Amino acid sequence: MTSAPGWEQVKEQFFDWDVFKESLREIAPKLLVNIRIFLIAEVLILIFGLAIAILRSLPGPVFFPVRMLMVVYADFFRGVPTILVIYLFGFGVPALAISGVPRSEFFWGVVALTLVYSAYVSEVYRAGIESVHPSQEAAARSLGLSKTKAMRFVVLPQAVRRVIPPLLNDFIGLQKDTALVALIGPVEAFRQSQIEVASTFDYTPYFATALLFVALTIPLARFTDWLVARERRRTR
Amino acid sequence: MSAVELHGVRKSFGEVEVLHGIELNVEEHHVVCLIGASGSGKSTLLRCVNLLEPIDEGRIVVGGEEVTAPGVDADRVRRGIGIVFQAYNLFPHMTVLRNVTLAPREVLKKPRAEAEAEARELLGRFGLADRAGDYPDRLSGGQQQRVAIVRALAMRPQLMLLDEVTSALDPELVGEVLNVIRELAAGGMTMLIATHEMGFAREIANKVCFLDGGVILEQGSPEQIFSTPQEPRTRQFLQRIVEAGRL
Numbered sequence: 001m002t003s004a005p006g007w008e009q010v011k012e013q014f015f016d017w018d019v020f021k022e023s024l025r026e027i028a029p030k031l032l033v034n035i036r037i038f039l040i041a042e043v044l045i046l047i048f049g050l051a052i053a054i055l056r057s058l059p060g061p062v063f064f065p066v067r068m069l070m071v072v073y074a075d076f077f078r079g080v081p082t083i084l085v086i087y088l089f090g091f092g093v094p095a096l097a098i099s100g101v102p103r104s105e106f107f108w109g110v111v112a113l114t115l116v117y118s119a120y121v122s123e124v125y126r127a128g129i130e131s132v133h134p135s136q137e138a139a140a141r142s143l144g145l146s147k148t149k150a151m152r153f154v155v156l157p158q159a160v161r162r163v164i165p166p167l168l169n170d171f172i173g174l175q176k177d178t179a180l181v182a183l184i185g186p187v188e189a190f191r192q193s194q195i196e197v198a199s200t201f202d203y204t205p206y207f208a209t210a211l212l213f214v215a216l217t218i219p220l221a222r223f224t225d226w227l228v229a230r231e232r233r234r235t236r
Numbered sequence: 237m238s239a240v241e242l243h244g245v246r247k248s249f250g251e252v253e254v255l256h257g258i259e260l261n262v263e264e265h266h267v268v269c270l271i272g273a274s275g276s277g278k279s280t281l282l283r284c285v286n287l288l289e290p291i292d293e294g295r296i297v298v299g300g301e302e303v304t305a306p307g308v309d310a311d312r313v314r315r316g317i318g319i320v321f322q323a324y325n326l327f328p329h330m331t332v333l334r335n336v337t338l339a340p341r342e343v344l345k346k347p348r349a350e351a352e353a354e355a356r357e358l359l360g361r362f363g364l365a366d367r368a369g370d371y372p373d374r375l376s377g378g379q380q381q382r383v384a385i386v387r388a389l390a391m392r393p394q395l396m397l398l399d400e401v402t403s404a405l406d407p408e409l410v411g412e413v414l415n416v417i418r419e420l421a422a423g424g425m426t427m428l429i430a431t432h433e434m435g436f437a438r439e440i441a442n443k444v445c446f447l448d449g450g451v452i453l454e455q456g457s458p459e460q461i462f463s464t465p466q467e468p469r470t471r472q473f474l475q476r477i478v479e480a481g482r483l
Contacts, residue, residue, distance in 0.1 A: 138288055139325035143339035143391060144315035153338060157329050234371065 016204045023196040023205035024212075031212050033188035034178040037110055041178075042171055044114045049121030054151070056122065057129055070122070077119035083180050086112040090184030109181030117174050124166050128159030161231055168224040172217045179213070189213070237300060239264045239395055239426040240285060245294035247277075247284055254280045256450040258294070262395075262443075265424040269437035269458075272447035273473060278430035279322075281447070282397040285428065286319045299394060315343060318388030319397040322404050324380045326372040326387070332359065333368040336387045344391070351390075358386045362416055378409030385416055396420065398429040434477055438462050446470045 001007065055063075056070040077085065089112040094103040102108070132155045140150035160167075182191035189209050196205035240262040247255040254277045262268045270278045283289040285296055287303060287310045296304045303313045327335050336355040340346045346354075359365050362382050372380055381401055388396060398417065402410045414436055421427065421440050431437055437444055438458040445455040446467070454467045465471045 135321065135323060135325045136327065138283075139321065139327070140338075141311075142286055142288060142314055142317075142319045143387070144311050144343040145339060146311050149342055153342060154327055158327075161329060 012202075014203045014207050016202055019196075019200055019202045019204040020208050023193065023200070024208045026196055027189050027192045027205060027209055028212060030187060030192040031189040031216065033106075033186060034175070034190075034213075035216070037106070037113065037178040037181055037186075037188070038171070038175050041110050041113045041117065041174060044110070045117045045121050045174070048114060048118035050125055050156075052118060052122035053125035053129060056126060074119045074122055077116050078123075080116075082113070082116050082177055083183065085116050086180055086184055088112075089115075090181075105181070105185035109178075109184060109186060113174060113177060113181070117170060117177075120170050120173075121167065124163050124170060125159065127166075128163035129155060131162055132158045164227055164231075165224050168220055168227075172220055175217055175220070176213060237264060238262060238297070239266070239299060240428060241295075241297040242281075242285070243295045243297075245281075245284060245296060246292045247280055247289060248292055254450055255284070255291075258450075258452060260445065260452060260455075262426060262428055264426055266442040267421050267427045267429060267440050268443045268445060269441040270428065270430045270445050270447055271432075271434065271437060271461075271473075276447040277450045278447055279399050282319065282399050282428060282430055285395075286317050286397055287313055288319075311343075315339075315391055316393050317395045317397060318385075318391060318393035320381070320384050320388055320399065320401050322400040324372070324377070324384045324404070326380055326384055328372050330371075331368065332364065332370055332372065332375070332383050335372070335383060336390045339387070340390050355386070355390055358389055359383075362386055362419075363412075376409060377405045378412045381405065381409075381413045382416055385413075385420075389420075394426065396425055396427045398427060398431070400430050400432060402431070402433060434462070434474075446473065448473070 004010075052070050052073065055066050056074075058066060086109060089108040090105050093101065093108060094105075136154050136158065137150050140154040141147070145153065178188065179190035182188050182194075187195075189212055193205040193209040197203055238261050240260070242258045242260040245255055245258040246253065258277075258281060260268075260281075270281065272278055280289060284291050285298065291304055294304070295302055298313065298317065301313075302308070303310075326332075327338070330338065333352060333355055336359065337346075337348070337351040340351040340354065341348060356365065356368060359368055362385070364379060364382055364386065367375060367379060367383070372383065375383065381404075385401075401417075402413050405413060410433070414433065417427070417429070417436075418440060429437070429441070441458050443455060444458050444461040445452045446461060446465075446469075447453065448467075448469050454461065454465060454470045461470065462474065465474060
């Protein structure tokens with residue numbers, strides 16, 4: 001790469017140390033906006049994703065409409081590009097000007113990410129629920145536990161433990177996608193880096209932002225490893 | 237009074253009829269052993285009594301109550317019937333103590349201290365006192381199966397169903413589990429046992445039933461079934477068991 005004809009210019013425009021330090025000072029605080037977005041969204045996603053997965057696993061013909069609705073939901077929000085969902089909610093809903101409906105772009109950004117990622121996460125949960133052998137539920141039911149209690153005490157705890165790694169993997173994706181919320185207004189790390197680039201005509205702020213996002217996801221990746229290792233120690 | 241009665245019980249999985257017309261009676265405090273080849277319907281029969289499998293036809297009466305009648309609360313019925321599976325089916329994410337106390341606490345709403353005291357007493361009785369804090373994966377197969385039995389007993393069932401509980405065990409671990417069952421029988425527990433341990437069936441059963449092709453082909457005292465079987469199919473089955481050195 002360093003022998004490429006354009007390297008000297010790229011080095012200057014993307015890896016300028018002074019610009020790097022300068023822009024980092026501006027961008028880093030804005031990363032807190034990203035962190036707020038994903039912390040709030042993650043909690044909501046964990047709840048909604050689980051609810052969707054459970055509703056989708058309800059048995060019998062009575063719940064067919066519920067199951068169908070959840071399938072449509074998951075298909076739709078996994079199919080539509082995240083950026084479009086953010087645009088539709090961020091620009092569309094406030095434009096309706098319904099009184100009492102929040103107009104904050106931050107709010108609708110969180111809603112859009114929650115809707116999209118809940119669809120993904122529900123599939124992860126569902127895979128976990130289905131990976132628990134039916135004999136576990138049978139054992140629970142045979143002791144007199146209701147279907148709900150068998151789910152709560154026996155199936156879900158095992159399912160969730162198994163899907164923690166893929167779940168956190170989705171969350172790493174979510175941390176990155178918080179940058180997309182910038183496109184409807186809120187000034188977070190990526191938006192701030194665009195501002196820096198515009199004022200310096202140097203692309204180094206993008207590089208700085210990239211490093212910040214990497215630094216953000218590494219702790220989560222290590223935390224995932226630690227959880228997996230702890231679980232292995234505990235039950236063996 | 238009969239502890240369990242089955243009248244004309246039929247059960248199909250898809251096209252395959254596994255039970256076609258089971259008639260069975262288990263007296264209170266009696267041990268009834270179900271023998272027969274794999275696939276003869278022993279496990280399905282037990283799972284039907286426990287209402288884990290809905291039956292297609294017939295009636296099952298447990299403790300005088302028709303449990304297969306429409307509108308019967310299956311969860312309530314199951315509380316009074318303990319079942320132990322071939323593969324133990326302990327909850328791997330819970331300690332032994334939690335495995336045993338889960339149902340008493342969540343179903344019978346016993347306070348934690350009371351449920352745990354009772355669980356420890358039961359575990360102690362079956363030589364598992366020092367295992368209360370362990371996760372099932374740390375236990376031997378024999379220990380896991382004994383925990384599974386204790387877990388069922390913790391609900392104070394009036395009937396125990398044992399589904400080939402020693403089939404998954406290493407030969408040297410079979411004895412410790414059979415001893416537990418002997419102890420239960422001595423205590424007057426009503427039991428319906430599906431088993432391949434013919435010697436054990438002969439020793440412990442009040443009645444032995446030979447299942448073949450989804451019906452009880454022959455039943456009687458262990459002496460009758462093992463010494464003077466009437467049906468050719470029974471004789472054939474026992475002959476094969478003898479040839480395999482299992483009787």
